[in-house]
Amino acid sequence: MDLGGITHKIKVAHFRLCHSRKPFVVAYHRESLEMVLDAHMRALTFFQGIPRKVIIDNPKTMVTAIGAGKSRQFNARFLSIMNHYLIEPWHYVPILKRKPGALRNGAPFKDWDLPRAIQRIRLRYLKRPGGDREFVELLLMVQRHDLDTVNTACELALALALALA
Template sequence: MLTLETRAKIRRDREVLKKSIKQISRDRHVSRNTVRKILEEEPGQEIGYQRSIQPRPQLGPYVERLEKILEADWPQPRKQRLQAKQIFETLAYEGYQGAYDSVRRYVKAWRTEKGRNPGTVFIPLYFEPGSAYQFDWSYESAVLGGVHQSIKVAHFRLAHSRMIFVVAFLRESLEMLLDAHNRAFKFFGGCPHQGIYDNLSTAVDKILKGKERTFNSRFEAMCDHFLVEPVACTPAAGWEKGQVEKQVRDVRNWFFKPIPQFADLEELNHWLADRCWGWASTHPHPEQKQRTVAAVFQQEREHLIRFSRPFDAYKERECRVSSTSLIQYDGNQYSVEAIAARKAVTIRAYAERIMVIHKGKVVADHLRNLSKG
């Protein structure tokens, strides 16, 4: 029996990486018939090429000279070391005809590698259109129906265009996490090829070596549904999703000061979505400064995996119905059909409703009560 993770990798190999069935069969050590069966279950989209090696046609002949300058300069106190601009001018005087940016990148990479603790150095990342999004939670306050409440806000940020989306919940549980992805990908009109996360307790069951993780099966099923590859950050390496870390601080100042007041959570979330569009339409992109975030986002949309249908975003649990045809979930009781009294049933908890299944039949479907008791 193939794991959900392996089935998702096979789909991405074919639909995203465009590998042949023969190559997938060889790489994943499964039969071609098995590959064909898995591919018939759900289609996907193609991922863009990302260059991993930076060529240096102009700088190449001057690398040895550049490294000698850097080696001689390294023992100097940090504030007295040569600037990249000064090194570039020295090389240009000696005949180098390439760009300053090539020298700057090489100097930065060399000094980072040479440093005694390079793991703590922030290295800005470049993302191709549609390549990745970053996710995080934050804790905010809002007045809902006249009551001051603590809310959990899910933050999404497209790493190329910097387009943002935020949505609020009263819980930070698995079903809320899944629902947040449905809302975000519908808002964006699609999803990037990778999702960058910290080690969420609701999504990660076990942290392994390096970036390897054992993800929750429902979270894995959602990623498989959207053909997204989940990537977990290295513990204590916040810069790996630095964009969304900054977004959390900025959104708190932009949207939650002063504390917003609305009739209910739905009204708050409509307002937050409008504010996301408003912000993107008025803020310049940090790299393409002549264009707004919204303009860059409209171009990036063409590279997203198309949003076709939402994921069935529930968390499942087994329980037994009481003699009075009641089940209990999250501190609240819900009634079920009498036919299920004293019998084992399956509870499917969604962000906004509770569904109860018995022998494949729905015996209860209620709006969810998120208050205790």
């Protein structure tokens, strides 16, 4: 970009809503985590709402490691802003396993639209020490299998617990 006769490289953050394809673009002088966070804040303001699903490219400022398949390790500060806006971050679950303190009282999961059986298991887990980490393990099972399969397993576990009570 030419500014006052001087050529500058710019970084562009581009957002597009999945359904309507409505775009939002904002330019910055350099790419940094602050730029990414600011761009997300501006996009959410522009769209006047929060999308349920966010598909993210893999810029180094947000993704610290790329694993097999869709597995990503996200920057903790970026994950924090996504949790603040309650965007369902299924692909963020692996970082919750490694980030101490991210799970206090199950905070990242409180407003997730999870099936009833999984929610009931979450409440049981959170009543005991280390239960939040056990719940993350359960959510990781969703990535390996699917939500319906894990929900069915939770329903069976709850039924068995009732039968044994």
